[in-house]
Amino acid sequence: MKKIVFYLVALILVVGCGGPDRSDSLVVIDAGHGGHDSGAIAGGQQEKDLVLQITKKLKKELKRKGYRVYLTRGNDRFLKLGQRTRIADKKDAKVFISIHANAISDRNRFEVVEGVETYFLQKTRDERSQRVAARENASVLIGTDQLSRDVIIDAVLNGPKIIQSHKLAIDVQNNIMKNLNSKYSGVKNGGVRPAPFYVLVGASRPSILVEVGYITNSKERKRLFTSGYQDKIAKGIAEGVGRYIDNRKKEVGF
Numbered sequence: 001m002k003k004i005v006f007y008l009v010a011l012i013l014v015v016g017c018g019g020p021d022r023s024d025s026l027v028v029i030d031a032g033h034g035g036h037d038s039g040a041i042a043g044g045q046q047e048k049d050l051v052l053q054i055t056k057k058l059k060k061e062l063k064r065k066g067y068r069v070y071l072t073r074g075n076d077r078f079l080k081l082g083q084r085t086r087i088a089d090k091k092d093a094k095v096f097i098s099i100h101a102n103a104i105s106d107r108n109r110f111e112v113v114e115g116v117e118t119y120f121l122q123k124t125r126d127e128r129s130q131r132v133a134a135r136e137n138a139s140v141l142i143g144t145d146q147l148s149r150d151v152i153i154d155a156v157l158n159g160p161k162i163i164q165s166h167k168l169a170i171d172v173q174n175n176i177m178k179n180l181n182s183k184y185s186g187v188k189n190g191g192v193r194p195a196p197f198y199v200l201v202g203a204s205r206p207s208i209l210v211e212v213g214y215i216t217n218s219k220e221r222k223r224l225f226t227s228g229y230q231d232k233i234a235k236g237i238a239e240g241v242g243r244y245i246d247n248r249k250k251e252v253g254f
């Protein structure tokens with residue numbers, strides 16, 4: 001009899017543990033560009049389409065893990081800069097993830113420069129980070145003068161969210177690389193980098209921008225537009241977000 005009770009209790013425990021309840025955590029995913037803003041274009045492919053495909057896969061992965069998810073755009077439309085981060089604040093998101101694809105302008109280096117990079121908001125002297133930020137910022141800054149740009153960036157640079165955003169960036173970058181390396185060879189790890197991305201300004205919560213790869217590199221572009229490669233990126237980002245949120249839950253006040 002004791003044995004039967006033991007097995008019954010064990011069964012209830014196993015069935016009852018369908019995974020942790022994460023419905024208290026909302027993740028906002030921001031697919032970069034959209035509408036008249038195509039983002040980078042290479043080989044007849046557009047950044048805005050790629051990042052939307054990955055965003056939809058990421059939404060599925062996060063929901064499967066039990067998170068609530070909100071997309072700044074779920075179709076091909078343009079959003080102004082402020083609209084993207086305001087959504088994250090209004091919805092009280094735990095984290096804000098902006099998805100982009102990278103490109104370089106120097107044709108001679110198309111087949112040399114490749115890899116995955118994750119950014120968090122910080123001013124930097126690193127030229128490469130500044131170039132990437134300048135390209136991504138161009139489309140969202142139309143109509144904003146330099147003084148206003150400096151004021152909004154300075155307003156958030158000393159915020160407490162920079163350390164948390166850096167931690168989130170590390171978890172996400174590591175897990176993207178782990179997932180891609182499990183199936184694909186030679187994926188370059190561009191690492192975690194600080195850069196002044198305007199799309200991250202105004203989000204008063206941990207916020208990162210993932211550059212999933214260079215669409216100017218033909219090998220990487222081919223991979224990026226396959227469902228299998230996108231699956232690995234989405235899984236990696238979701239695992240990184242999960243790891244970050246789980247770790248923060250051990251801290252007071254999260």
Ligand SMILES: [Zn+2]
Pocket residue numbers: 032033039040047099100101136
């Ligand atoms: Zn972009």
